[in-house]
Amino acid sequence: MKPKIDSTSFGSITVEGEAFDYDILIRLDGRVEKREKALSKEKYGTSHKISLEEAEQIYEEGAEKIIIGTGQTGFVELSEEAEDFFREKRCGIELFPTPWAIERWNEIEGRVAAMFHITC
Secondary structure, three states, rough: OOOOEEEOOEEEEOOEEEEEOOOOEEEEOOEEEEEOOHHHHHHHOOOOOEEEHHHHHOOOOOEEEEEEEEOOOOOOOEOOHHHHHHOOOEEEEEEEOHHHHHHHHHHHHEEEEEEEEEEO
16 A cells, blocks of 8 residues: 655655654555665765665566655756666656655555655
């Protein structure tokens, strides 16, 4: 079951009434997990550029689309390798600043997963 995202503000995101103070992934089955942003930080020195390694961790077999919340003001981007990976998997990617991404998440249907950056 796809959980509803209630709100976000700088440094916080609330899903089904539970507040998280870290970046999250929402899996196809609705599980909420902590984002493993160290995978990108190790390669680029920042978690604002999603590496191939992190893209592989975000992706789940069978996902038709992944929504990415790029932060409150939209700093996060995909590396070229991450873009290529998602394209090869035939998985659509939608990137929006996190406040807009949660609106998109709450309205979209289908086999969709998500990653939300909650600062910047």
